[in-house]
Amino acid sequence: MGSAPLPKWASEPCIMGIDEAGRGPVLGPMVYGCLYCACSYQKTLTSLNFADSKTLKEEKREELFENLKADNCIGWEVDIIDPKELSAKMLKRVKINLNEISHNSAMGLVSRVLDIGVLLTEVYVDTVGDAEKYRIKLTERFPGIKFVVAKKADSLYPVVSGASIVAKVTRDRALRDWVLDETAEDMHRNFGSGYPGDPETKAWLDYHKHPVFGFPTLVRFSWGTCTSYSKDMVEVVWESDKLDEDGSSSGKRQLKLSNVGVSGYNRKSEDVESSGKGRSKFFQARKLELITEF
Known part of the structure; x- marks a missing residue:
């Protein structure tokens, strides 16, 4: 991990497990975690009592995570995908779906893990989408590695169970320590599990929605769960510096979007006359305009 020297066992054939945590929640990041070790360490790995993180209590997950971190024969990594990144990718003009x-x-x-010099020969992955298509995709990208893609891999293979614990504990800690960017005085952190069906989560979303700015950055605003809250949001119009054919900016058009940023609604665009002259670059970049009446 980090800048630590690569252990000797990493030059032996190694096995890796990959799993995720937080695919379904409407709040917080999605975390992918991996755990790897020498193939010769598999029997010992089996004795460490790793299990699908969803079947363990939080205290046990924390204990197992600290144990694997202290084990010099195990390596691990995480990829924390911010809720803003998830929503931005899923709402791009050319959308990137959650499976991708x-x-x-x-x-x-x-x-x-390959780049730091670990000799990976086998990788076990919990499937996302069609297992065989996913396996072929991975094999084509990394032809020198044997991939096993299976449903419930986190309960079948200890190396994936370990990865499941890495991902779950990392996400739980990220959510627990999340610093809300917003500064509204009435904000609170009683958001429950973050899953769409959780009454506490739904109450938190309803309480913290804003008619102009939508939701706090903790929220994956592209989730269908957020759609029902958009009916109370106002229509926003901002200046858009549209480029002319010669590449210059006319500064005389506005883009009008309704229900932007929420899946399940059609975007409506309308051009509006606007001078746009003399505006600061700060305001141009943010598409802001001084108003005199409400």
Whole structure:
């Protein structure tokens, strides 16, 4: 991990497990975690009592995570995907869906471990989407590695169970220590589990929605869960410096978007006359305009 020298066992054939935590919640990051060790360490790994993190209490997960961190025969890595990044990718003009984000994260972890010099020969992954197509995709990207992609891999293979614990504890800590960017005086952190079906989470979303700015950055605003809250949001119009054919900016048009940023609604655009002259670059960059009436 980090700048620590690579252990001797990393030059032996190694096995890796990959799993995620936080795919379904509407709040907080999605975390991909991996655990790797020498293939010769597998029997010992089996005796460490790793299990699917969802079947363990928080205290046990924390204990196992600290144990694996202290084990010099185990390596691990995480990829923390911010809720803003998740929503931005899923709402791009050319959308990147959650499965693709997940695949890219898993492949990024494999690349990261290979790049530090670990001799990976086998990788076990909990499937996302079609297992066989995912296995082929991974094999084509990393032809020198044997991939096993299976449903419930976190309960079948101890190396994936360990990765599950890495991912789950990392996400739990990230959510617990999350610093809310927003400064509203009435904000609170009683958001429950973060899952859409949690009454406490739904109450938190309803309480913290804003008619103009939407939700706090903790929220994955691209989730369908957020759609029902958009009916109370106002329509926003801002100046858009539209480029002319010669590449210059006319500064005379506004872009009008309704229900932007929430999946499940159609975007409506309308051009509006606007001078746009003399505006500061600060305001141009943020598409802000001085108003005199409400």
